[in-house]
Amino acid sequence: MLYYTLNRLALALVIVSVVMLLLFSMIYLIPGDPAAVALGPRATEAMREALRVKIGLDQPIWVQFWNFFTSAWTGDLGREVLSDRPVAAVVLEQLPFTMALIFSGVGWSVALGIPLGCWAAVKRNSLADHIVGVISVAVIAVPSFVVAIYALLLFAVTLRWLPAIGAGESGNFFDQLVHLILPSLAVGIGWVGYIARMVRASMLESMGAQHVRTARAFGLPESRIVYQYALKIAILPTITLLGVGIGQMLSSAVFAEIVFARPGVGKLVYDAILTRNYPLVTGTVLVTTVLFVLINLLADLIVGMLDPRVRSGL
Amino acid sequence: MKKNTDFLSSSLSRRSFLAATGAFGTAMCIAPHASVSSDGSVLVLRSYSDLQVLDPAFRLSLPEEDIIRSIFAPLVVPQAGDVWGWNAIAAEAIEQLDELTVSFKLHDNIGFTDGYGQMTAEDVKFSLERIADPALESPYAGDWGALREVEVKDRLSGLIHLKNEFVPLWSTTLPTPASCVLSKKAMEELGDKITTKPVAQSGQYLLADWQPKQKTILKRNPDWSHTPGGFEEIHIIPIEDPATAERGFEAGDLDYTWVAVPSIPRLKENPPENSVLLEKPSLAYVWLGINQDVPPFDNPNIRRAVQHAIDRQVVVDAAYFGAASVGNGIIAPGLPGSRDSVTYDYDPDKARALLEQEGVSDLDVTLDILNQSERLAAAQVIQAYLAEVGINCEIKQNDSGTFWTLGSKDGDYWNKLQMLLQRYSMQPDPSWATVWFTPEQVGVWNWERFNNEEYKSLHDQGLVESDLAERDRIYRRMQELMDESGCYVFLTHEVVGAVHRNTIVPGLKPNGESLFSEFRPA
Numbered sequence: 001m002l003y004y005t006l007n008r009l010a011l012a013l014v015i016v017s018v019v020m021l022l023l024f025s026m027i028y029l030i031p032g033d034p035a036a037v038a039l040g041p042r043a044t045e046a047m048r049e050a051l052r053v054k055i056g057l058d059q060p061i062w063v064q065f066w067n068f069f070t071s072a073w074t075g076d077l078g079r080e081v082l083s084d085r086p087v088a089a090v091v092l093e094q095l096p097f098t099m100a101l102i103f104s105g106v107g108w109s110v111a112l113g114i115p116l117g118c119w120a121a122v123k124r125n126s127l128a129d130h131i132v133g134v135i136s137v138a139v140i141a142v143p144s145f146v147v148a149i150y151a152l153l154l155f156a157v158t159l160r161w162l163p164a165i166g167a168g169e170s171g172n173f174f175d176q177l178v179h180l181i182l183p184s185l186a187v188g189i190g191w192v193g194y195i196a197r198m199v200r201a202s203m204l205e206s207m208g209a210q211h212v213r214t215a216r217a218f219g220l221p222e223s224r225i226v227y228q229y230a231l232k233i234a235i236l237p238t239i240t241l242l243g244v245g246i247g248q249m250l251s252s253a254v255f256a257e258i259v260f261a262r263p264g265v266g267k268l269v270y271d272a273i274l275t276r277n278y279p280l281v282t283g284t285v286l287v288t289t290v291l292f293v294l295i296n297l298l299a300d301l302i303v304g305m306l307d308p309r310v311r312s313g314l
Numbered sequence: 315m316k317k318n319t320d321f322l323s324s325s326l327s328r329r330s331f332l333a334a335t336g337a338f339g340t341a342m343c344i345a346p347h348a349s350v351s352s353d354g355s356v357l358v359l360r361s362y363s364d365l366q367v368l369d370p371a372f373r374l375s376l377p378e379e380d381i382i383r384s385i386f387a388p389l390v391v392p393q394a395g396d397v398w399g400w401n402a403i404a405a406e407a408i409e410q411l412d413e414l415t416v417s418f419k420l421h422d423n424i425g426f427t428d429g430y431g432q433m434t435a436e437d438v439k440f441s442l443e444r445i446a447d448p449a450l451e452s453p454y455a456g457d458w459g460a461l462r463e464v465e466v467k468d469r470l471s472g473l474i475h476l477k478n479e480f481v482p483l484w485s486t487t488l489p490t491p492a493s494c495v496l497s498k499k500a501m502e503e504l505g506d507k508i509t510t511k512p513v514a515q516s517g518q519y520l521l522a523d524w525q526p527k528q529k530t531i532l533k534r535n536p537d538w539s540h541t542p543g544g545f546e547e548i549h550i551i552p553i554e555d556p557a558t559a560e561r562g563f564e565a566g567d568l569d570y571t572w573v574a575v576p577s578i579p580r581l582k583e584n585p586p587e588n589s590v591l592l593e594k595p596s597l598a599y600v601w602l603g604i605n606q607d608v609p610p611f612d613n614p615n616i617r618r619a620v621q622h623a624i625d626r627q628v629v630v631d632a633a634y635f636g637a638a639s640v641g642n643g644i645i646a647p648g649l650p651g652s653r654d655s656v657t658y659d660y661d662p663d664k665a666r667a668l669l670e671q672e673g674v675s676d677l678d679v680t681l682d683i684l685n686q687s688e689r690l691a692a693a694q695v696i697q698a699y700l701a702e703v704g705i706n707c708e709i710k711q712n713d714s715g716t717f718w719t720l721g722s723k724d725g726d727y728w729n730k731l732q733m734l735l736q737r738y739s740m741q742p743d744p745s746w747a748t749v750w751f752t753p754e755q756v757g758v759w760n761w762e763r764f765n766n767e768e769y770k771s772l773h774d775q776g777l778v779e780s781d782l783a784e785r786d787r788i789y790r791r792m793q794e795l796m797d798e799s800g801c802y803v804f805l806t807h808e809v810v811g812a813v814h815r816n817t818i819v820p821g822l823k824p825n826g827e828s829l830f831s832e833f834r835p836a
Contacts, residue, residue, distance in 0.1 A: 031725060032715035040374055045758075082366040082374065083509050093526050153446040156565040164565035165558065166551060167528055261553040261562060263527035271554070273472065276715045 008300050012293040020072075021291045024065045025280060027166065032276035038081045055081055055279065068282055077283035082275070091265060096124065097167055098264035102249045102258060104180050105188030106242060113192040114231075114238070117199025121234075122226055124204065132200070136193035145255035146176035148186035152259065155182060165261035183256040190252070191245050198241050202234035236307050242301030247292045342577035343719075355546040360559040360571035364527055364552035369508040371445045371452035376827060377550065379491050384519040384532055384543070384831045385512055386494040387424055387433065393489075393815065394821040394832040395711045398648075398742045400489040403540075404433060404516075406428035406470075409487075413780075414462075416474040416483070420495075422541050426514035430497040433516055437471040439464035440498035442474065452835070457492040470744055479778045486741035518543040518831045527552060527601030532830065562591070570814040570833070572826070576688055578637040578811040586813065594810040595638070598739040599644045599747065602681075602696060602803035603762045605721070605731050610677060615668045617800030620659040620733070623665035623703045624696055630806045633692035633832055641807040643793040644738075644747040646825070651744040651789020656804055657797040658774055665703040681733040682720055685711040689735050692805065697737075705731070721761025728757060736761070737808075742825070744789040748773050751796065762801035769795045 032119070035051040052058050055078075056067060071078065077087035120132040139147075156164035168176035206212060207230050215225050256264035265284050272280035342733055359379030364587045370382050383391055389408055393399035402408055408418040424433040442579075444450055446458035460480035465473040480487070487493070497514035512521050516543070518534035532548040551567075553559040556574040564586045565572045572593075573581060581591050602624070604617045611617050626640050645651040669675065681696065683689040690711065697707045712720065721728045741748040750759040757763070768791050776788045796802045810826030821832020 030716065031719050031727065033719050033722070033724070035719065037715065038374070042456065044453075047453065049453050068721070090526065152565075157561055160566060163567055165553065165562035165567050170525060170528075177584075181409050181629055258555055259558060261551065261555075261558050263525070267527065274714050281477065 004304050005301060008297050012297050015293050016286070017069075018143075020063070020282070020286060022040065023285050024061070024068070026272075027276075027278055027281055028061050028064075034081045034276040034278055035269065037275045050128035055079075072283075072286060077286065078279035080280050081277045087279050090280065091268070091287045094263055094265045094268045095291075097262060098250070098253050098257070098266060100176075101178060101183055101187055101262065101264060102246055104184030105191065105249045105252070105288050106246065108185055108188030109195050109245065110242070113195025114199050114235075116192070116196040118156075118203060118226060118231060120196065120200040121203035121230075122222075129200075130223050132196060133276055136196045138193070139189050140193035140197075143255075144186050144188070144190055144252040145259060147189050148183065148256055148259040151182050151186055169263050179262070181281065183260045183262055186256050186259070187249050187252045191242075191249070194241060195238055197233055198238050199231075199268075202237050203230055206230045206233040236303055239299050239303055241305075243296040246295050250288055250292065272292075316659070333751060336566050344424070353584045354538050355718055356549060357545040357547070358549045358551065358567065358569045359828070359830065359833075360553045360562065361530075361550050362552070362554055362556075362572070365510060365524065365530055367507070367509055368512050368521070370441070370494040370496070371450060371454055372507050373454075373491055377552070379519065380828055380830045381530060381532070381831070382494055383517070385515045385517040385521050386496060387472045387490070387516045387518075388487045388489075388491065389418060389438070389493040389495065392823050392829060394823065396824050398485065398824055399542075400484065403518075404438075404495050410484070411473075413479040414476045415715045417478075418472055418474065420470040421540065422470060424516055425537050426497040427520065427537075428499065428500065428514050428515050430500045430514040433495055433497070434469050435464075437495050438472055439466055440501065441496045442492075444496070444501070445492055445512050454492055457487045457490065460774065480782065481658060481780050482741075482743040482745055482778060485743040486746055490741070504545050519548065529606050539747075543831050544689075544818075548830055548833070550830070560813075570817055570820055570828070572811065573636050573811040573813055574688075575634045575808055575811055578809070579635045581811070581813060588816050589813050590816050592810075592812045592822070592826065593819070594812070594822065594824065595647060596739075596808040596810045597646045597742065597792070597825045598737055598808045599641055599646065599810060600735070600737045601641075601644070602805065603734045603736050603761055604801045604803075605728070606765075606799065607763045608732055610674065610679070611732055613672055614800045615672050616674060616677075618658065619665040619668040619672075619703065619704070620700065621665075621797075621800055621803050622661045622668070622703070624699045624803055625660040626803065626805055629692050629695045629699075632695045633688040634806065634808070637811070638806045638809045642795070643804050644740075644751075644805045645793065646747075646788055647656050648738070648824070649742060649744050650785040651793065653790055653793060657794060658803075662699075664704050669704060675704055678708070679705060679732045680708045680710055680730075681735065682710045682712060682717070683735045684717045684737075685713055689737075693735055708794070721757065721759075721763075723757025728761065728763075731761060734761060742823075744785070745776050748776065748789065764796065764801045766795050766799065766800050766832045780833070 016265065021025055034055065035048040038051060041045055056064055068078065075088060077091070080090055087178055108135055116132050120129045123129050155162045162182050164177050166179055168179035212225060212229050215229050248267065253264060256262065257264040257267035258270065265288055267282060269284040272284060360454050363375045363377055364373050365378050365381055367378060367384055370386065373379055374383055387404040389403065389405045390400040391403050393401050400672045402422055403420045406421045408416065410416050419439065420433055420438065422437060425431065426433060442458055442461060442464050445454055448455060460476045460478055462475040462477045465475060467473060495516065500514035511523055513566055515521065518535055518538050520535045521530065522533040523531040530550040534543045534546055547781050553562065556572065559571040560566065560573050560577055562568045574683060578593060585591055604611045604620060606612060606617065630638055641654050642653040681693055683693045693709045700707045719725055720731050720734065725821050738750060751764055752760065752773055753765045753767070756765055772792050773787050776785055779785050779788060812820065812826055815822045817836050819834045821829040821834070823829060
């Protein structure tokens with residue numbers, strides 16, 4: 001298990017480094033001048049040049065990359081161009097909102113996807129199975145921003161049951177929870193379909209496994225066979241899928257944060273790209289990449305812990 | 315372990331989960347969502363951007379200007395209503411004594427927070443001269459470019475001495491954050507610009523809380539002894555996307571928001587409950603620009619052919635769904651120099667004749683635009699009109715970060731940039747519109763590279779000419795020169811749309827820009 005963990009950690013470090021290199025190359029290939037945006041139309045060329053020097057844009061790209069990379073290891077992600085605040089602080093302010101959104105989205109997908117998948121597997125080839133299949137494919141096919149807009153129009157604008165914008169009053173847990181319902185549904189609904197399909201397929205496989213057949217031969221109740229024996233095995237690929245899904249939900253979070261005017265790192269990085277706020281773009285993407293890699297690492301380790309075959313496969 | 319499992323299963327049974335979910339759903343249905351401002355003490359507004367800098371000398375956006383004016387008392391503020399003017403705030407009295415001198419006297423009881431004492435004429439001197447000081451490198455130094463010095467007469471009075479007559483002083487310098495009075499002591503202790511943490515506030519409101527990307531909360535200043543702000547609290551929600559803000563308003567989460575111009579007809583036809591839709595003339599100006607230094611538009615007749623090829627009314631109607639009218643220049647209606655017509659007309663035969671005269675056929679050109687729906691709609695109509703006279707136009711959409719660098723002389727795209735759809739905004743003085751098209755601005759903000767010495771000379775004259783009729787003549791002539799260059803097809807001044815609850819009276823400048831501290835309950 002130790003070798004497995006170290007192996008995964010080393011891979012994670014390589015992934016983060018490669019992503020940063022690619023990102024750094026990409027943002028400097030697209031045109032745009034953060035100094036012009038930061039200082040506005042009335043700044044003189046001398047003022048813009050002074051700002052470029054201050055934020056290191058006068059340096060060759062490889063020097064900028066090296067400076068960023070070496071500072072990042074110490075936790076220093078630089079300073080934001082517009083407000084001159086530390087990038088790390090800005091990102092950490094926004095991160096909890098996005099994490100809440102994503103984990104609520106995971107909550108929706110797990111709470112709905114697993115029971116639907118189980119039900120479809122148990123009722124294999126029945127009308128219920130077909131209905132679940134159609135619903136699953138439908139929610140996978142519809143983009144999250146479409147779900148977001150329609151949910152908002154129905155529940156916020158027409159019915160006025162739920163708020164349309166914002167993240168709720170700080171310190172008011174109930175208000176924040178209410179503000180999470182629609183955006184997290186928009187982020188998580190597609191994954192309900194993925195998980196339902198995955199759980200159904202895995203369940204069908206595990207329902208035919210020897211230990212399940214043995215349990216059935218012993219006359220154990222069907223519900224116990226399904227939830228205690230079959231689902232326990234079938235859930236493993238779902239954990240791996242969720243690791244990837246969280247990365248996808250990070251992308252969906254950008255739309256959800258814009259449509260629902262929520263704070264969060266998705267909207268932060270979107271705005272930063274539009275304003276060519278390079279330190280903020282690199283800092284935010286570094287943090288989210290690390291987060292994504294860590295979540296996948298965690299998913300791999302959980303699967304490794306639960307399934308000895310994964311460990312022995314090394 | 316077994317005990318824990320039992321505990322979980324007993325507390326989270328299917329029955330209890332369903333009961334809790336049902337209760338939650340019922341509660342949501344019984345108590346529909348309501349705006350925070352339902353008790354009338356809190357006003358919830360949308361701003362199009364979050365605050366970044368609270369320093370009057372380094373402000374970046376209009377919402378910041380509004381916040382700055384609310385928390386750092388300015389000498390004067392713009393007047394709310396349909397006529398451009400100003401109201402004194404920190405100044406008890408302020409008047410122009412002669413062309414080069416303005417006298418002021420402060421109210422005797424304006425205090426700074428954080429123990430920085432009372433506002434004095436020395437603070438005014440510090441604040442105004444600070445912005446003008448080249449060492450500060452403020453982008454707004456030009457606001458006080460005509461300032462010679464501020465002379466302190468006594469504790470509350472002083473004189474503002476100008477180097478030369480400066481006509482926009484009362485329209486676009488004093489009624490802006492350039493007249494906000496900061497505490498000299500506090501700023502000297504700070505030793506740097508104010509970022510997002512204000513020091514020594516003094517306005518009608520105080521910045522109580524800033525939750526980045528979430529909201530800014532202003533609270534009524536308890537020590538302000540003049541006309542108080544209209545609400546106990548103002549919550550300013552940063553929402554960049556106008557469609558999101560419109561949905562937020564319709565859902566009852568906002569009391570006031572600007573709306574996108576194309577949404578105005580829809581909101582007129584189907585206004586949200588208990589709301590009022592406002593339409594205000596805008597100071598913005600939108601035009602099709604043609605780069606005179608890049609072939610084939612280095613030929614003036616081809617530029618003129620484009621001017622004659624486009625029916626501006628149809629372009630504007632298509633882009634703004636009939637909500638905006640055609641504009642005839644860069645200076646908005648109501649200001650000196652505003653025109654009723656341009657010197658070219660829609661005449662496709664003339665356009666074809668000009669192209670034929672120059673021996674040009676099947677011309678391929680590009681049109682760069684910002685990736686916004688109304689710009690794309692306008693560009694597509696322009697594309698269709700150009701096709702009718704034999705010009706094939708490719709539309710290139712750009713994100714804002716790219717778009718705003720296209721004509722810069724620092725890059726190399728300016729020598730490929732052929733046509734662009736552009737929109738600038740201005741303050742209520744014509745010089746704010748004309749300044750961007752002078753020869754010094756070529757490759758900075760003058761992307762058509764229009765280079766005319768007479769224009770430059772007239773711009774300089776306009777800054778010191780106080781006779782209204784003469785100013786009108788000067789600025790009309792400048793726009794005629796722009797017409798004659800063939801570099802411009804003026805499209806519209808747009809219109810500003812806003813919706814608000816009928817329980818409030820918004821404080822707005824004549825062009826629809828908000829004045830937070832002027833909002834009042836109905």
